[in-house]
Each structure stands twice: as C-alpha cells, then as structure tokens.
Amino acid sequence: MQKDNLGVSNAGKGQIDTFGVLTKSGFSQQTPNVAKISYDNLxxxxxxxxxxxxxxxxIDQAAPILAKRADKRQSEIKKQKETKIKNARTVLGQQKTSLFEQQTKLDWKKKQLELAAAEVKDSQQQLAGFQGQLQTMPAGSQKDAQNQQLQMQQQQAAVQIAQLKEGQEQWQKxxxxxxxxxxxxxxxxDKLNQQDKQVNKMTGLTYQLQARSDYNQxxxxxxxxxxxxxxxxxTFPLIFFAVAILVTLTTMSRMAEEKRTDIGVLRALGYTKLDAMKLFLIYGTSAAVLGTAVGSYFxxxxxxxxxxxxxxxxxxVPTLQTPPSWLWIGISLVFALMCTVVPSVYVAWNSLKEQPAYLLVEKPPRAGSKVLLxxxxxxxxxxxxxxxxTIRNLFRYKSRMFMTxxxxxxxxxxxxxxxxxxxxxxxxxxxxxxxxxxxxVVGIYDPNASQTEKDNYQKxxxxxxxxxxxxxxxxxxxxxxxxxxxxxxxxxxxVPQHEQRFDDFLTLRDFSDHKKLKLQGHGAVITEKLAKLGHYQVGDHxxxxxxxxxSHRIKISGISEMYVGHDVILDSSYYHKVFGKQVVYNAKILDLKDRSANNIDQVSRKLNSQTAAVTAVQSNQAKMAINTILHGLNNIVWIIVIASSALSFVVLFxxxxxxxxxxxxxxxxxxVLGFYQRETVMYIYRETAILMLLGILVGFSGGYYLHHFIMETLPPNNALADMTLRWSNLGLSAGLTLLFSLIxxxxMVQKIRKIDMLGALNSAD
Incomplete structure (x- = not known):
C-alpha cells in the first residue's frame, strides 16, 4: 500500500492521507457495494x-454472468428501496398523527392557561381593592383579623402565579x-420525496470488475x-560482465605469460607439467572463489x-528477505573459474609444450609489420x-587494441x-x-446538486x-x-466548454514537431504514452x-505530447456522438497565481467545503507520485554511474x-637511446590515448542506443521519458574517462621511471 496519495475524497484537500479501522456499527452505509473475489486457479x-x-x-468469463445478474439485482434493489420508503412513510404518518394529537393538547392547554391567567388577574385586582379598604380602617382587632386574611389570600395568589408561570414554561417547551x-x-x-425521485430515475445497474492492479495503486x-x-x-549486468570478463581474461593470460620463465625452471628441475600448473590452478581458483564470495555478499x-x-x-511493505540463491551463486562461480583458471591454464599449457631450455629465455619481441596507411x-x-x-605499435598489438x-x-x-x-x-x-x-486544480462538483448548492460552489x-x-x-x-x-x-x-481557451490550462501539441493540435468533431486526442502502449496511430479506434x-469506442484524431498520466480530450459534439448524451460540465479547471503546494491544498480545501463538492484533483498529485518513482530510479542511476566509473578506472589501469x-x-x-622521460612516457601513453578516444567515440554510439532502449522500457506505463541525450551527458562521460586515464x-609514470634499464636489456641473456 502507498504511504501517500491513497485516493480521493470530498473532504479536506481532496486527498486521502491515511486509513483507519472501524467496526461495522460505525458505518452509516450498511449496504455492501464491493465484493472481493479469490480464484483457486491463480x-x-x-x-x-x-x-x-x-x-x-x-474477469472476462465473469463479466457476462454478472451482466445477466444486473437486471435482476436492479429489480431487487428497487423493490427494497420502495418497501423501505413505504415503511418510512407509514412511520411518518404515525408521527404526523402523534404530532397532531400533541398540537390539540397544547391548544387545549393554552386555553386553560389563558383562563388561569384571567383568574389570577381578577384575584390580584380584588386583593388590591381589599388592601385599600384595610388602609382606611381604624386600628383594632378587626383590622388585625382582616390583615391576616389578606396575607393568606396574597400567599394563595403567589402560589397561583407560580403555578401559572410553571404551566406557561411547560407549554413553551x-x-x-x-x-x-x-x-x-x-x-x-423531503428526503423521502428525493428518494422517490432517485428510485424513479434509476438507470441500468452495472457491475464493474477490477483486478487488484486496477484499484490498488x-x-x-x-x-x-x-x-x-x-x-x-x-541489461546493465551483461555489459558489466562482458567488460569484467574481458579484463579478467587479459589479466590472467598476461600472468601466465609472465610466469613463462618460472615454468621453465620448474620443468628443468624435474617437476611434472601438473606441478608446474598448480600455481595457476590455485591462484585462479582462489581469485574466483574470493571474488564470488565478495560479489555474492554485495x-x-x-x-x-x-x-x-x-x-x-x-x-x-514487509522487510526484504534475501535468502542466498545458491543456483546463481554456483553459476557465477563457474563463470568466474572459466575466466580465471581456463585462460591461465590454456596459456601455461601451450608454454609447457615447449622445451624447458626455450622457456628459460624470454620470448622475442613481435616482429613489426607494415600497416595499410x-x-x-x-x-x-x-x-x-x-x-x-605509434600507428605501427597499435596494429602490432591488435588484441590489446581491440580489448582497450x-x-x-x-x-x-x-x-x-x-x-x-x-x-x-x-x-x-x-x-x-x-x-x-x-x-x-480541477474542482469536481455534483451536477445533480441543487441550483443553490451549485451557485455557492461557483461563488x-x-x-x-x-x-x-x-x-x-x-x-x-x-x-x-x-x-x-x-x-x-x-x-x-x-471535455472543455471553451476549446479556444483550453490551451491556457493544457497544451495539446504533436510530440515530434510540437505543432498545436485542435479538437475536432470526428475524433479525440489521446496522449503519446497511451499511443505507444497500444501502438495506436491517428485514425485508429x-x-x-x-x-x-x-464500453465506448472513440476514433483517434490526434496524439499529444504528454509525459505524466494518460488523458483523452474530446470536444462537446464528439462527446455527444460517442456517449449518446449532451455533455454536462461537472468541474472547474483552475490556474493559480501561487502554485505552491500549500496554496494548492488551501484552494482544494475551500472547494471541498462546499456541499456540491465531489473532490478536488491536484495536478501535483501525479507529480508527487512520479517524483517518488523517479527518486528510486535516481538511486539506481547513481549505483550504475559509480559502478561504471570504477569499472572504467579498472579497465584503463x-x-x-x-x-x-x-x-x-x-x-x-x-x-638508453637518449629519449627524454616525457618522450618515453608519451611513447606508451600516446597509444593509450588514441585507443581511449576511439573507445569513447564508439561508446557515444553505444550509449545512445542503450539509453534509448532503457528509457523506452524503464518508465512506468503512465510516464513517458525524454529520450534526448544532452551534450553534458556526453561531455561528463568522456571527461570522467579522460580523468581516469590521467590518473x-x-x-604509470612512476612505474616507467623505476624501470631498471640494464636489468631489462640483459633479461634475455
């Protein structure tokens, strides 16, 4: 599972960042709409x-079976929805009756409260009159009795007022x-009425079958x-192996030639041919085993x-488990032994065919020969x-020339x-x-939303x-x-509403000559990578x-340059022709002044906050996904560059x-003849420089074709690579090779300076 770009949503910025696990009771949608199928034959x-x-x-076998099931399932769903709506309307009717009864009771209660309020008002007026009479009465026992009666009536009135207020509050609630x-x-x-409309508008139910690679990015x-x-x-290991084998064969063959005198000494002392060859067998086997062991670890x-x-x-993903592949390790060891033991033994065996006395003398230098020039x-x-x-020496050592x-x-x-x-x-x-x-950003909204909701989205x-x-x-x-x-x-x-303005948002142009493409009423424009995958051409379907x-069939009227993703662009008339209906615009395509990721997220959140919003598609989502892929590829590229540089240095050295x-x-x-040190060095290095330059020039051609092949097959199915090789690629590669050659x-200058001239010239004696 991906760690980002997990899918789209109509909340937040329109992109799912993480997943959570809920129990079944946490879902408001109880009807399952996805079935996961496992096959025994996979x-x-x-x-x-x-x-x-x-x-x-x-999938192809299951599709017609599910297609037959679709009509029956649609009838079942429609019947279930109608039954559910009917039951809901029954409950709604009962609730309406209950509310009507409550309304009647509240009306009666209101009248009772109004009567009680009138009684309280009359009582207050009577108490006020009685209180006024008491104030005019002379003091005495009769006035005291009347005061007590007044206080009792006031208390009763207060109770009535409190009861009235309580009743009024209950009535308000x-x-x-x-x-x-x-x-x-x-x-x-209203909701039931909307559901009625949705049931009546139900179109043919369809099943969509997707493989795991279709829904799980x-x-x-x-x-x-x-x-x-x-x-x-x-691809790359083959070239590495070829060059490594070349160097190994050359080195081991040279070692056997250098030990020619030692072989002669051993034979002169009475050692058998097998004893004389043990050095090469042991050395070659040790080098092969040690190299295979180190290489196997890496x-x-x-x-x-x-x-x-x-x-x-x-x-x-889980932690990588890399158990040793003994088969491939064994194959590698066999090849290593063939490259180390076989050439040295072969050269030594040829030397052993000669007499020991001849082996004790160095081989005479190769005779010069005329060249075509x-x-x-x-x-x-x-x-x-x-x-x-220099030219004669180059052709004098033809094998070394070709190897270099x-x-x-x-x-x-x-x-x-x-x-x-x-x-x-x-x-x-x-x-x-x-x-x-x-x-x-492409802000997608529901075209079936209410006009008010769509207007709010536009606003x-x-x-x-x-x-x-x-x-x-x-x-x-x-x-x-x-x-x-x-x-x-x-x-x-x-499908753009205004075709002449669409170029402001997406440039449609031919891949080779960059000529602008126009939408036409008799076909659609597809992208270059999609055309390459299916080998489509203009005029194909x-x-x-x-x-x-x-399924809908379209005719290809143009193929546009596109490096990320697959797009199909149609005009409104051709959309109507293909899909059999008028296009309903459901999205806003936006070009922002501030193209930072933070601003794009903020704009997406604002759009998704609207009721009519479906989701917001950010152009940089694909950019981030491709960047993730490219980051992995870049790491591999650096491994290749470092290994190639090391191999280049080893070959030259x-x-x-x-x-x-x-x-x-x-x-x-x-x-001895009086050549200066610089002239002596250049005697050797001039040949190396020429061969190196020839190798670089030939390498330019090989690199071009290898790069083209790799970039045709390496990018993912939804990405198209730029096939252009820059001058900097050629210059940097040649520069590194020249740098290694200089090192x-x-x-080698130090080695040439340390040559013992007398010993070298007397070595043949």
Missing part, C-alpha cells in the same frame, strides 16, 4: 504475465419540541517497480537492500617518427546511459509541468483571490486495456470503459599496466 508470482493473463481471463418535531418530519418527508506501483528493476538487471544483501529501500520508500605515401611521408611508431577499445566503449556507454537516465528522468517533470500542464471559485484563470470542463475517469498489454490503464477524460462498466609490463625492454631501449598515466 498460483505463482502475482506480477507474472501468466498470472495476469489468467486473471484477465477470469412543549411548543418548541412540537415545532422541532414538525421540522424533522418536513425534512424527512500501491500494489500496481510495486509491480511496476519490480518490472523496471528486471529491465535494468537484464549481490545478495547489500545492493538489494539499497535498491529495495529506494523503491519502497513510498510503500508500506604505408601504402598511401602522400600521408605516410608527412607523418613524424613518433606518429609512425571494447573496454572503454562499454564503460563510456554505461556512463552515458547512467547520466542520460538521470537527466531523462528529471526531464519528465520539467517538460510536463513547465511546457504542457498549466492548471493546478466560492470566484471568491478565491489566487485564481488566475478558470473555466468549465467535464472531467471523468475511464479505463482501457491497450492492445498487446495485459493490464488496464487509468485515463482522465476531459480505442475502446474506453466508463465508471459504470459500459589494467590494460595500461599490462602494456607497460609487456614492453619494459622497449622502454629501456628508448631511455592512470600519473601512476
């Missing part, structure tokens, strides 16, 4: 082609409760990441954990001595591909959100001060399964499945070191 890897094909076959009940009944009746993203790793693992634990962590950064006198005669020697060129070619191609992948990946976001996508859009441009569109989601693929693709379908499961070691006598001769030269 076994094996979830993301394999066989699994996906079998799953799609199951009962009246308020009655009015609340009447309002509730009115709302309930985290599952789909994890599978896409695995496929991308598979592409890389089937390949089984270290690198997989780093790659897995990079790709799973945005996913909630010597047959072109007007060029050859104009060349300097150093240039002629091939090694530099492979390393340069890998570096170009690595740097090119980095820029192509980063270019996806730059091209999409600077040149093509100009809108920031909210106009009240947002950061809106630069806005327009009405129809926005919906459809799916398609491009021909030749096994998974459905999610597509955003848009594409089947779309809407949210209700119905190994081949240059072998070149110097093989030609020690030549270098000593040059020094190797500085190291």
């Amino acid at each position: 076994r094996g890897q979830s993301y394999s082609d066989q699994f996906e094909k079998r799953l799609n076959k199951n 009962s009246s308020q409760a009655l009015r609340s009940g009447q309002k509730r009944l009115a709302k309930t009746e 985290g599952y789909n993203q994890f599978g896409e990441a695995a496929k991308r790793i598979d592409v890389l693992s089937n 390949g089984t634990w270290l690198l997989p954990e780093r790659i897995y962590a990079a790709y799973a950064a945005n996913l909630a 010597e047959k072109v006198p007007f060029i050859w005669k104009k060349m300097s001595f150093d240039q002629k020697v 060129i091939i090694g530099i070619f492979g390393c340069t191609a890998l570096l170009i591909t690595g740097f090119g992948m980095r820029d192509s990946i980063n270019g996806i976001i730059d091209n999409q959100y600077q040149k093509i996508t100009h809108y920031d 909210q859009v106009h009240d947002i001060k950061t809106v630069k441009k806005q327009d009405n569109i129809y926005y919906g989601s459809v799916t398609t399964r491009p021909q030749g693929t096994i998974s459905n693709q999610q597509i955003s379908m848009m 594409l089947d779309l499945t809407d949210s209700s499961g119905r 190994t081949l240059t070191n072998i070149n110097v070691s093989e030609r020690t006598r030549e270098l000593a001769t040059l020094r 190797v030269m500085l190291i």
Whole structure:
C-alpha cells in the first residue's frame, strides 16, 4: 500500500492521507457495494504475465454472468428501496398523527392557561381593592383579623402565579419540541420525496470488475517497480560482465605469460607439467572463489537492500528477505573459474609444450609489420617518427587494441546511459509541468446538486483571490486495456466548454514537431504514452470503459505530447456522438497565481467545503507520485554511474599496466637511446590515448542506443521519458574517462621511471 496519495475524497484537500479501522456499527452505509473475489486457479508470482493473463481471463468469463445478474439485482434493489420508503412513510404518518394529537393538547392547554391567567388577574385586582379598604380602617382587632386574611389570600395568589408561570414554561417547551418535531418530519418527508425521485430515475445497474492492479495503486506501483528493476538487471549486468570478463581474461593470460620463465625452471628441475600448473590452478581458483564470495555478499544483501529501500520508500511493505540463491551463486562461480583458471591454464599449457631450455629465455619481441596507411605515401611521408611508431605499435598489438577499445566503449556507454537516465528522468517533470500542464486544480462538483448548492460552489471559485484563470470542463475517469498489454490503464477524460481557451490550462501539441493540435468533431486526442502502449496511430479506434462498466469506442484524431498520466480530450459534439448524451460540465479547471503546494491544498480545501463538492484533483498529485518513482530510479542511476566509473578506472589501469609490463625492454631501449622521460612516457601513453578516444567515440554510439532502449522500457506505463541525450551527458562521460586515464598515466609514470634499464636489456641473456 502507498504511504501517500491513497485516493480521493470530498473532504479536506481532496486527498486521502491515511486509513483507519472501524467496526461495522460505525458505518452509516450498511449496504455492501464491493465484493472481493479469490480464484483457486491463480498460483505463482502475482506480477507474472501468466498470472495476469489468467486473471484477465477470469474477469472476462465473469463479466457476462454478472451482466445477466444486473437486471435482476436492479429489480431487487428497487423493490427494497420502495418497501423501505413505504415503511418510512407509514412511520411518518404515525408521527404526523402523534404530532397532531400533541398540537390539540397544547391548544387545549393554552386555553386553560389563558383562563388561569384571567383568574389570577381578577384575584390580584380584588386583593388590591381589599388592601385599600384595610388602609382606611381604624386600628383594632378587626383590622388585625382582616390583615391576616389578606396575607393568606396574597400567599394563595403567589402560589397561583407560580403555578401559572410553571404551566406557561411547560407549554413553551412543549411548543418548541412540537415545532422541532414538525421540522424533522418536513425534512424527512423531503428526503423521502428525493428518494422517490432517485428510485424513479434509476438507470441500468452495472457491475464493474477490477483486478487488484486496477484499484490498488500501491500494489500496481510495486509491480511496476519490480518490472523496471528486471529491465535494468537484464541489461546493465551483461555489459558489466562482458567488460569484467574481458579484463579478467587479459589479466590472467598476461600472468601466465609472465610466469613463462618460472615454468621453465620448474620443468628443468624435474617437476611434472601438473606441478608446474598448480600455481595457476590455485591462484585462479582462489581469485574466483574470493571474488564470488565478495560479489555474492554485495549481490545478495547489500545492493538489494539499497535498491529495495529506494523503491519502497513510498510503500508500506514487509522487510526484504534475501535468502542466498545458491543456483546463481554456483553459476557465477563457474563463470568466474572459466575466466580465471581456463585462460591461465590454456596459456601455461601451450608454454609447457615447449622445451624447458626455450622457456628459460624470454620470448622475442613481435616482429613489426607494415600497416595499410604505408601504402598511401602522400600521408605516410608527412607523418613524424613518433606518429609512425605509434600507428605501427597499435596494429602490432591488435588484441590489446581491440580489448582497450571494447573496454572503454562499454564503460563510456554505461556512463552515458547512467547520466542520460538521470537527466531523462528529471526531464519528465520539467517538460510536463513547465511546457504542457498549466492548471493546478480541477474542482469536481455534483451536477445533480441543487441550483443553490451549485451557485455557492461557483461563488466560492470566484471568491478565491489566487485564481488566475478558470473555466468549465467535464472531467471523468475511464479505463482501457491497450492492445498487446495485459493490464488496464487509468485515463482522465476531459471535455472543455471553451476549446479556444483550453490551451491556457493544457497544451495539446504533436510530440515530434510540437505543432498545436485542435479538437475536432470526428475524433479525440489521446496522449503519446497511451499511443505507444497500444501502438495506436491517428485514425485508429480505442475502446474506453466508463465508471459504470459500459464500453465506448472513440476514433483517434490526434496524439499529444504528454509525459505524466494518460488523458483523452474530446470536444462537446464528439462527446455527444460517442456517449449518446449532451455533455454536462461537472468541474472547474483552475490556474493559480501561487502554485505552491500549500496554496494548492488551501484552494482544494475551500472547494471541498462546499456541499456540491465531489473532490478536488491536484495536478501535483501525479507529480508527487512520479517524483517518488523517479527518486528510486535516481538511486539506481547513481549505483550504475559509480559502478561504471570504477569499472572504467579498472579497465584503463589494467590494460595500461599490462602494456607497460609487456614492453619494459622497449622502454629501456628508448631511455638508453637518449629519449627524454616525457618522450618515453608519451611513447606508451600516446597509444593509450588514441585507443581511449576511439573507445569513447564508439561508446557515444553505444550509449545512445542503450539509453534509448532503457528509457523506452524503464518508465512506468503512465510516464513517458525524454529520450534526448544532452551534450553534458556526453561531455561528463568522456571527461570522467579522460580523468581516469590521467590518473592512470600519473601512476604509470612512476612505474616507467623505476624501470631498471640494464636489468631489462640483459633479461634475455
């Protein structure tokens, strides 16, 4: 499951950030609307082609069965709703009767309170008159008795007043409760009337079957990441292995040649051929076993954990378990033994065919030979001595020449591909959100909401001060399964109200010549990646499945450049032709002045606060999802670049070191003949530089094709990479190779300076 972009909502900013678990009683919607199905015939890897094909076959078989069930189920649902409404109206009638009875009682109570109030008023008037009479009476026992009687009557009047107030308060509360009940009944009746209308408007019920990859984006993203790793693992290791094998074969063969004299000594002392070869067997086996052990650790634990962590950064997945693959470790060991033991044993065995006395003497240097260029006198005669020697030496050691060129070619191609992948990946976001996508938010609302609610939504859009441009569109989601693929693709379908203004929000242009595309009444514009997936061309037809499961066929009138996501854009007339109804605009497309993520979230929250809101789609949601994927790819790219750089350095160092070691006598001769130190170094390095430059030039071509192949297959199904290789990719790759060559030269200079001239020249004696 993904850690962000978990889905859309009509609350907050329109995006689900987390999930919670509730009991069944916590749901107001008790009718289930999703059924999860498990099949017994699905076994094996979830993301394999066989699994996906079998799953799609199951879905295709279930679709007609559910289609037959749809009409019956619709009748059942309609009948259930009608029964529920009928029962609710019965209860509503009973509640109305009860409220009418309560109203009657309250009216009678009101009259009683009015009579009581009149009596209290009369009593107060009588008490006031009686009190006035007492004030005029002379003092005496009779007045005292009358005062006592007055006090008793006043107390009785106070009790009556208190009872009257209590009765009035109770009546007020009962009246308020009655009015609340009447309002509730009115709302309930309105709600039932709306439900009646909804039941009467019920259209054909449809079932929508979705595979796990269709509704679970985290599952789909994890599978896409695995496929991308598979592409890389089937491409780059082959080149690494080829170059590594080349270096290993050269090194081991050279070691066997250097030990030629030692083999002669052992044979002269009476050792058998097997004893003489034990050195190569033990050394080659030790190197193969040690290299396989170290490589197995890196390949089984270290690198997989780093790659897995990079790709799973945005996913909630279990901890990676990487048990050793003994089969592949065994295969690697066999190849390692073939590259270390076989060449050294082969060279040593050929040496053992010669007599020990001949082995004790160094092999004579290779004879020079004429090159083809010597047959072109007007060029050859104009060349300097150093240039002629360099060219002859290049063709004198043909095997080393080809090994150097091939090694530099492979390393340069890998570096170009690595740097090119980095820029192509980063270019996806730059091209999409600077040149093509100009809108920031699509606010979707319910077109069936009341007019007041829709007006409030429109008013909210106009009240947002950061809106630069806005327009009405129809926005919906459809799916398609491009021909030749096994998974459905999610597509955003848009129908602009004002086609001439739509370019302010989304630029539709041809991928190759960037010519603007216009919406036409006889077809729809689809995006480049969707066309590539299904091998569609202008004039072809594409089947779309809407949210209700119905299929619609559209004709492709244009293919637009698009790097993120799949879109289908139609004009209103063609929408009516395809879907058989007039388009109902249900969304506002907004271009904001402030395009920061914080402002986009605030705008989305304001839109979703409206009653008519369905959700808000942010353009940067896809951007963040792609960025997450690209972050994982960038980590892989850096691994490739670092490994390629290390391999390039090893190739240059190994081949240059072998070149110097093989030609020690030549270098000593040059020094004895009076060549300066710089001239002696350049005698060797001039050849290396030429071969390196040839390898770089050939590597440019190889890097171009390898980069193109990788970027065609590496991006996910909803992203299109920028195939352009920048000059900086070529320059940086060549620059690194030149830098490594310079470092190797500085190291080799010290080795050349330390050559014992006398010992080197006497070595043949």
